[in-house]
Amino acid sequence: MDRDTMRLAPSILSADFARLGEEVAALEAAGADWIHVDVMDGRFVPNLTFGPPVVKALRKVTKLPLDVHLMIVEPDRWIDAYADAGADIITVHAEACTHLSRVLQAIRARGKRAGVSLNPHTPEHVLEYVMQDLDLVLVMSVNPGFGGQSFLGSVLPKVRKIREMAAAHGVQIDLEIDGGIAPETIGAAAEAGARVFVAGNAVFSGAPPSGQADHYRSRIEQLRGLAEAKR
């Protein structure tokens, strides 16, 4: 897979949970690349969403990669459950893992792509000794827990440094950014080196009750175009 392609990963955190299957089908029809699934446990972050049964249900309604972002404590206890549910990418927070290398190995042992997410204050150097063990780095550009927050531009130097680290280690990674991605911010994120863009509010807000797939398509295409322009 080409890691330099610009990919849009809409976050279903902003979807209508009462119609989740239809929402995911609409995103697929609208040209989304991945479906970003925000799992929150009310402990690692001050919000609660859903767990493996919902991922399992989503697996039945889309062929797109399910990009599962675990904002949970002790993620090592849950790797098998999310792998069994049909996740393609399992991303854990560095701040939640005492044994990060072991968790990444467990994800890969299940044949899944292993991701590490960093909160805004977490420096890139925590990745230094696991660069060979990961497939994806997810840089948080908001403090995780809620959709619709403002983009923190202070993380952009970190995106650049992670891109340099991957090159220095000779590894291919997906470099993903999450939080506050919008037409006003995606260009700077692309310029810094991000290639996968999570977007919740920017894709879902303002959708008319009918014609949602058209609305999602126009938002996704707009964001993709703005990212491409800053490659």
Ligand code: DX5
């Ligand atoms: C935040 C989540 C994000 C969030 C993005 O805790 O990880 O994926 O839903 O939403 P927007 O794009 O609205 O900032």
Ligand code: ZN
């Ligand atoms: Zn997320």
